[in-house]
Structure formats: C-alpha cells, structure tokens
Amino acid sequence: MNAYTSYTPTPEKREPLIRGLEKLKTASILQIVSTIIIFVPLILLYISVFALAGLGAPVGMTPPANPPHPGVPLMTLIGAGMTVISLLGVIIVGAVLGLVAIYLYLVPAFRELENFSSKDFGTASTMVRVGYVWGLILLLIGLVVLIIGAAVSSAAVIILGALGLVVGIILLIIGEIGVIVGMFNLNSVLRESMFLVAGILFIVSIFVGILGFIAWILVYIGADNQFKKLSSTPPTVT
Numbered sequence: 001m002n003a004y005t006s007y008t009p010t011p012e013k014r015e016p017l018i019r020g021l022e023k024l025k026t027a028s029i030l031q032i033v034s035t036i037i038i039f040v041p042l043i044l045l046y047i048s049v050f051a052l053a054g055l056g057a058p059v060g061m062t063p064p065a066n067p068p069h070p071g072v073p074l075m076t077l078i079g080a081g082m083t084v085i086s087l088l089g090v091i092i093v094g095a096v097l098g099l100v101a102i103y104l105y106l107v108p109a110f111r112e113l114e115n116f117s118s119k120d121f122g123t124a125s126t127m128v129r130v131g132y133v134w135g136l137i138l139l140l141i142g143l144v145v146l147i148i149g150a151a152v153s154s155a156a157v158i159i160l161g162a163l164g165l166v167v168g169i170i171l172l173i174i175g176e177i178g179v180i181v182g183m184f185n186l187n188s189v190l191r192e193s194m195f196l197v198a199g200i201l202f203i204v205s206i207f208v209g210i211l212g213f214i215a216w217i218l219v220y221i222g223a224d225n226q227f228k229k230l231s232s233t234p235p236t237v238t
Contacts, residue, residue: 013116014230017112017230018231019112020109020111020113021109021227023106023108023109023112024106024219027105027106027109028217028219028223029220030098030101030105031101031102032217033094035094035212035213035216037090038094038095038098041088041090044087045084102132103136106128106132106179107128107132110125113125113182113186120185121182124178124181125178127175127177128179129175130174130175131172131174131178132175134168135175136168137168138167138171139164139165139172142162142166142168143165145157146158146162148161176202180203181199183195183198183202183219186222195218198222
C-alpha cells in the first residue's frame with residue numbers, strides 16, 4: 001500500500017496535495033457548468049436552424065398543417081436569426097469557461113499533484129501540461145496557417161496548416177490521456193474509488209460523449225471528499 005494512503009502526509013507534502021485537490025475541484029465545477037452551457041444551447045440551436053432554414057419542424061416533430069401568413073416569415077426569419085446568434089454567443093461563453101477550467105485550474109492542479117508526489121503524478125502532469133498547452137498552441141497556429149493558405153491558394157501552406165492541426169489534436173489527446181492516468185493514480189494513492197470510476201468513464205466517453213460529463217461530476221465528488229478529509233486531519237509531524 002502506498003505511504004500516502006493514511007491521508008496524513010507530511011506537512012511539506014500535505015500542502016501541495018490540498019492545493020491540487022482544491023484546483024481539481026474548481027476545474028471540475030467549471031467543466032460541468034461549461035458542458036451544460038454548451039449542450040443546452042446546441043439543442044435549441046438545432047431547433048432554431050430548422051426554423052431559420054424554413055424546413056418546418058425538426059426530425060420527430062410534426063410540421064404545422066397550414067403555412068404561415070405571407071407577412072410572418074420575415075419576422076420569423078429575423079427572430080430565428082437573432083435566436084441563433086444569441087445561442088452561438090452562449091456556446092462561445094461555455095467554450096471559454098471550458099478553456100479556463102483546463103488552463104487555469106486543471107493544468108495547475110496536476111502541477112501541484114506532481115509537487116506532492118513526482119513518482120505518482122510526474123508523468124501525468126507532463127502529459128497534461130505538454131498535451132493541453134502545446135496542443136492548443138499548435139491547433140491555433142495550424143488554423144491560422146490553414147486560413148492563410150486558403151486565402152493565397154497555396155497548397156503547400158494549406159498542407160502545413162493541416163499538419164499543425166493534426167499534431168495539435170494528437171497532443172490534446174495526449175493531454176486527455178494524462179488526465180485519465182492521473183485519475184487512476186489518484187485512486188491508487190488516496191484510495192478514492194470516485195477517481196477510478198471517473199478515469200474509466202473518461203475512456204468510455206471517447207465513444208459515448210455524455211459519460212465525460214458524468215466523469216467530471218465524480219472527479220468533483222472524489223476531490224471534495226479527499227479535500228475535506230485532509231483539511232480535517234492534523235498533519236503528520238516528522
């Protein structure tokens with residue numbers, strides 16, 4: 001059994017662990033809120049796009065029996081258009097919140113966990129940091145280069161931009177794998193089964209996306225449980 005299983009690490013190890021769990025809690029909350037903010041407007045956007053396109057009702061819904069009055073479509077078009085723009089704005093806010101969760105809390109959380117135990121979290125922290133940070137940078141650079149290449153009609157520049165996008169996506173996947181590894185190690189070190197289940201759900205979420213949302217809820221519960229235990233337990237004096 002790992003030496004840290006007693007939940008009473010030495011003072012120099014205790015503080016980074018507490019900070020790491022606290023940041024992990026915040027990252028989880030932001031990810032949960034971000035997912036809700038993005039998912040709900042996406043459903044409404046799906047409905048609004050059909051209305052805006054004049055295709056009647058979405059799949060599974062019965063279209064109106066009679067067409068609207070000739071004077072109505074313009075107002076409907078304007079209203080639906082404003083709705084779509086508003087929903088896109090909300091989705092962007094959710095996406096920004098997700099980025100804040102990852103780069104201002106999740107990455108620092110793993111850095112604190114690495115300070116707590118480089119043996120248990122060093123690899124996961126490196127994967128998260130390199131994967132998410134450099135993945136996003138290359139993704140943005142690749143996108144800009146791709147747009148420039150399309151604007152100047154340069155096949156070489158387009159290929160270069162596409163390559164940047166591919167490498168960026170691969171690095172982001174590595175960052176996600178780092179999170180999964182970190183979850184399993186948190187379970188191993190702290191004996192918190194919520195982290196184990198979350199790690200498994202993160203893997204399955206590759207195929208069933210909604211499970212990632214549930215995984216973040218479990219991460220929050222696990223981090224909160226351990227944070228409270230550590231906060232209420234006196235540090236070990238050596």
